[in-house]
Amino acid sequence: MKAARPATAQTLTDLGEDRLVARLTHGLALDRDVLHGPGDDCAVVGQPRDKYWQLLKTDMLVEGIHFLAGEDPRRIGWKALCRAISDIAAMGGIPRHALITLAAPSSTPVARIVAVYTGLEKAARQFGVSIVGGETSRSPGPLFLSVALTGRVERNCCVLRSGGQAGDALYVTGRLGGSLAGKHLDFSPRLAEARWLVTHFKPRAMMDLSDGLASDLPRLAAASGCGYEILHEQLPLNPGSTAEQALSDGEDYELLLAVGPKKATALERAWKRKFPRLLLTRIGQLTARPKTRARKIPRGYDHFA
Amino acid sequence: MKAARPATAQTLTDLGEDRLVARLTHGLALDRDVLHGPGDDCAVVGQPRDKYWQLLKTDMLVEGIHFLAGEDPRRIGWKALCRAISDIAAMGGIPRHALITLAAPSSTPVARIVAVYTGLEKAARQFGVSIVGGETSRSPGPLFLSVALTGRVERNCCVLRSGGQAGDALYVTGRLGGSLAGKHLDFSPRLAEARWLVTHFKPRAMMDLSDGLASDLPRLAAASGCGYEILHEQLPLNPGSTAEQALSDGEDYELLLAVGPKKATALERAWKRKFPRLLLTRIGQLTARPKTRARKIPRGYDHFA
Numbered sequence: 001m002k003a004a005r006p007a008t009a010q011t012l013t014d015l016g017e018d019r020l021v022a023r024l025t026h027g028l029a030l031d032r033d034v035l036h037g038p039g040d041d042c043a044v045v046g047q048p049r050d051k052y053w054q055l056l057k058t059d060m061l062v063e064g065i066h067f068l069a070g071e072d073p074r075r076i077g078w079k080a081l082c083r084a085i086s087d088i089a090a091m092g093g094i095p096r097h098a099l100i101t102l103a104a105p106s107s108t109p110v111a112r113i114v115a116v117y118t119g120l121e122k123a124a125r126q127f128g129v130s131i132v133g134g135e136t137s138r139s140p141g142p143l144f145l146s147v148a149l150t151g152r153v154e155r156n157c158c159v160l161r162s163g164g165q166a167g168d169a170l171y172v173t174g175r176l177g178g179s180l181a182g183k184h185l186d187f188s189p190r191l192a193e194a195r196w197l198v199t200h201f202k203p204r205a206m207m208d209l210s211d212g213l214a215s216d217l218p219r220l221a222a223a224s225g226c227g228y229e230i231l232h233e234q235l236p237l238n239p240g241s242t243a244e245q246a247l248s249d250g251e252d253y254e255l256l257l258a259v260g261p262k263k264a265t266a267l268e269r270a271w272k273r274k275f276p277r278l279l280l281t282r283i284g285q286l287t288a289r290p291k292t293r294a295r296k297i298p299r300g301y302d303h304f305a
Numbered sequence: 306m307k308a309a310r311p312a313t314a315q316t317l318t319d320l321g322e323d324r325l326v327a328r329l330t331h332g333l334a335l336d337r338d339v340l341h342g343p344g345d346d347c348a349v350v351g352q353p354r355d356k357y358w359q360l361l362k363t364d365m366l367v368e369g370i371h372f373l374a375g376e377d378p379r380r381i382g383w384k385a386l387c388r389a390i391s392d393i394a395a396m397g398g399i400p401r402h403a404l405i406t407l408a409a410p411s412s413t414p415v416a417r418i419v420a421v422y423t424g425l426e427k428a429a430r431q432f433g434v435s436i437v438g439g440e441t442s443r444s445p446g447p448l449f450l451s452v453a454l455t456g457r458v459e460r461n462c463c464v465l466r467s468g469g470q471a472g473d474a475l476y477v478t479g480r481l482g483g484s485l486a487g488k489h490l491d492f493s494p495r496l497a498e499a500r501w502l503v504t505h506f507k508p509r510a511m512m513d514l515s516d517g518l519a520s521d522l523p524r525l526a527a528a529s530g531c532g533y534e535i536l537h538e539q540l541p542l543n544p545g546s547t548a549e550q551a552l553s554d555g556e557d558y559e560l561l562l563a564v565g566p567k568k569a570t571a572l573e574r575a576w577k578r579k580f581p582r583l584l585l586t587r588i589g590q591l592t593a594r595p596k597t598r599a600r601k602i603p604r605g606y607d608h609f610a
Contacts, residue, residue, distance in 0.1 A: 009414040009415070009416060010414065010415045010416070011411060011412050011413060011414055011415065012409060012410075012411050012412070012413050012415060012418065012441075012443075013411040013412065014415070015415050017441060020415065020418065020441055021441060023415070023419065024418065024419065024422045024439075024441075025436075025438075025439075028426065028429075028435070028436050029426070029429065029430055029435065030435045030436075030437065031401070031402075031433070031435040033401075033435075034402070034435050034437050037435070037436075037437045037438065038436075038437065038438045038439070039438075042438070043402065043404070043437035043438040045401075045402055045435075045437065056402055056404055056437055056438060056453075056455070057404070057438070058404035058405070058406045058438070058439055058440055058451070058453050059406075059440055060406045060408060060440055060442055060449075060451070062408050062442055062443070062444055062445070062449075063445075064445040065408075065442060065443050065444070065445060066442075096336070096338075096350075097336075097339070097348065097350055097361055099348070099361055099362070099363035099453055100363070101363045101364075101365045101406070101451045101453075103365060103367050103370075103449065104317060105317075106316060106317050106318040107316050107317070107318065108316060108317050109314040109315065109316055110314070110315045110316065110317060110319070110320050110325065110328070111314060111315075113317065113325065113329065114328065114329065117329045121333065121334070124333075124334065125334055128336070130333070130334065130335045130336040130338075130339050130342070130350075131330075131333050131335075131342075131343075132335065132339050132342045132343065132348035132350065132361055133330075133342065133343045133344075133347070133348040133361060133362070133363070134329075134343070134363055135363055135364055135365055136322060136325055136326060136329075137365055137367055137370060137371075138317075138367070138370050139367055139370070139446070139447070139449075140367070140368075140369040140370060140446065140447055141444070141445065141446020141447050142444070142445055142446050144365075144367075144408065144444075144449050144451075146363070146365070146406045146449075146451045148361075148363050148404055148406075148453030150361070150455070
């Protein structure tokens with residue numbers, strides 16, 4: 001396991017993120033109170049008949065990967081917490097308690113770290129999160145910022161990726177593509193929208209779009225045992241983005257949801273009344289089994305590619 | 306907040322770890338269900354009269370800081386989870402659900418990451434923890450491994466750092482010093498011992514020794530509004546360690562506890578019967594107010610020093 005290793009050893013790049021995660025989480029021993037372990041936006045723990053279940057999520061930002069060294073540290077803090085809030089929202093839950101892990105070189109100006117916390121606190125206040133603790137450490141390299149977040153969801157409101165059925169209408173909130181122009185640092189997690197959805201038109205499956213529709217939709221479809229069809233011409237594009245960018249840029253942090261077809265019309269009407277300034281776009285449907293896609297779509301973001 | 310900054314800007318090294326944490330956590334908005342926020346081994350959340358409270362902890366290991374690049378990855382995984390378990394134990398709690406955050410260069414052999422997980426899983430099985438999720442990311446620098454861990458503690462068993470009183474006897478478990486010889490990667494968190502203590506001789510204050518007695522005891526005493534006296538000649542030393550090393554090497558992961566003086570004799574007797582192979586040593590007492598220490602002791606570990 002130590003230094004000496006054949007030059008042909010498989011690296012993380014060779015394996016890719018999804019297969020690495022599958023390999024690491026395969027066969028983990030889980031207690032009976034783990035209702036859903038690795039594989040969804042959050043883990044779900046509790047007893048099956050509890051009124052509330054707990055959601056658990058961790059998410060990290062690495063300097064040079066998720067943001068550039070010169071970036072405004074307040075935006076980094078905002079993004080770090082909002083990414084985790086987006087995952088809690090995508091399960092139908094309410095975020096509650098956050099722990100912050102931060103590693104930075106000793107030479108880092110205190111003001112930079114304080115500003116990261118300013119961004120974290122702004123997001124915490126806006127979305128009702130309490131930052132209850134964390135850890136700081138020296139880093140010999142880049143700045144690392146990791147957020148662990150708990151959430152709570154009524155048992156009846158919890159939405160997984162795996163509940164979709166063939167024929168379900170697929171929707172996305174907002175517009176996709178072009179996040180790197182700045183939106184990836186300033187986005188608002190769709191917490192209010194997700195809570196409204198799970199209490200009024202409970203989706204059968206839902207997730208947040210972090211790696212791009214082209215990576216995330218196949219994950220939702222596979223978890224649901226379905227295929228999918230996308231209406232490419234329907235994709236809601238951010239100004240200046242192409243359909244390809246909307247599919248694969250990633251970091252949209254919009255919701256992707258599957259809704260029973262009978263609910264579709266009522267949902268669209270009610271959404272327009274409730275959220276008149278935010279698009280909800282029907283982009284396709286889940287199918288009975290993996291079909292050949294109408295058009296080959298590029299893959300979304302892979303952390304090790 | 307961006308690039309341009311006066312050359313005299315205060316850095317993390319100037320400020321030091323404790324003052325940085327105090328500054329970052331000062332004035333955080335906390336919900337009413339946060340019973341104890343930053344400042345103890347874990348955060349405590351719940352309602353005051355709940356039978357059980359939840360404990361939340363995050364802890365990280367950084368390559369080049371907490372372990373060397375050539376280290377056996379299984380030991381790194383073991384250490385990462387056991388450090389967090391040690392903090393749950395120090396509150397009197399039982400660890401439950403862990404989330405793992407891992408960042409590594411793309412060129413890292415898959416086998417190395419799998420071996421980190423082998424160590425994590427070994428610790429999880431041994432101490433009854435479920436690894437319920439996590440995240441992997443690319444790192445442009447060293448390997449980073451962060452563990453977020455939840456725990457549960459009966460309200461009546463929860464022990465903080467702040468409950469100590471003048472006259473309380475101070476104890477440590479095991480032996481101190483010399484952790485760098487290897488023990489820091491192989492230690493066993495004192496989970497069974499802490500659970501026995503809180504259910505039989507509930508300490509007034511307790512914490513785990515991660516930065517060395519010379520750093521950690523002043524923290525416990527200050528949290529309790531007390532001073533302290535140490536009997537230096539009583540310190541239980543690991544073979545080959547000096548008293549100075551026992552005070553300041555850090556990474557002992559033993560328990561430090563304050564017990565009402567009337568319980569002391571009964572505790573010592575009962576401990577010997579229950580844990581005949583592990584020392585419990587009376588090393589001094591809490592005092593009414595900060596006294597001049599009998600001997601100047603070197604400081605323990607500071608992450609930014």
